[in-house]
Amino acid sequence: MTEETHFLCNVTQKAVTVGPRGDVLLVQHPRGTWVVPGGRINEGEAAEAALEREMREETGLDVAVGRPVLTGTDLWVNDDGDPMFTVVYRCESDDRAVTLNEEHDDYRWFAPSEAVERVRGERLGVAVERALETDR
Numbered sequence: 359m360t361e362e363t364h365f366l367c368n369v370t371q372k373a374v375t376v377g378p379r380g381d382v383l384l385v386q387h388p389r390g391t392w393v394v395p396g397g398r399i400n401e402g403e404a405a406e407a408a409l410e411r412e413m414r415e416e417t418g419l420d421v422a423v424g425r426p427v428l429t430g431t432d433l434w435v436n437d438d439g440d441p442m443f444t445v446v447y448r449c450e451s452d453d454r455a456v457t458l459n460e461e462h463d464d465y466r467w468f469a470p471s472e473a474v475e476r477v478r479g480e481r482l483g484v485a486v487e488r489a490l491e492t493d494r
Contacts, residue, residue, distance in 0.1 A: 370434050370442045371409045372396035372482075373449040374489035375421055382473035382486060383451070385416065385462040391478040394446065394485070395462070409447060417465065418457030421449040427488035433481055446482070448489035 372394045375383040384392040397412035399405060406423045413421045426445050433444040456465045468476055470490050474483045 365431065365443075367431065367440065368398060368436055368442045370396060370398050370444050371405065371412065372434075372444060372446045372485070373409055373413055373421060373423070374427060374446060374486050375413070375417075375419065375449045375451050376489065377450075377454050377467055378452050379454070379467070380470065381467040382470055382490070383417070383419075383456065383465060383467055384473055384477055385458065386464040386466075387478070388463055390463075392466075392476045393478050394482060396446075405445070409449070413449065416459050416461055418455070419451045419453055421451045424448040424450065424489075428481065428485040430481060433479070446485040446489075 373396050374394050385395045387393050395413060395416045396409060399408040409423050410421060413419050425448055427448050428446040431441045431443055434442045436442055454467060458465055474486045477483050477486055
């Protein structure tokens with residue numbers, strides 16, 4: 359019998375946010391990379407409510423949380439470098455007026471194809487592509 363090793367991790371959620379013009383919001387990490395915003399779930403907090411809260415805190419936007427488009431343990435790490443289980447959702451916002459908190463240096467609404475190219479890492483690019491598919 360083989361001994362099982364359980365994956366212990368934090369959970370984070372990210373939002374591929376589609377704006378009223380069909381563009382995609384990316385925020386710039388202090389290291390210069392473009393990422394999708396989001397964050398952790400607090401104890402006792404519902405998943406959708408947590409992502410809505412994180413988006414208000416990080417961007418000042420109210421978003422409608424839609425379907426998950428990608429999950430993985432290879433998308434994000436915590437401050438100690440340990441992998442996090444990440445769920446990426448498609449979100450929508452009727453507003454484009456972003457107010458960043460101190461976690462990010464800049465933001466930009468990108469055309470969909472440019473967002474896929476600019477976002478950090480191929481897997482997050484896949485998340486953007488999936489979020490923009492209309493038949494899913």
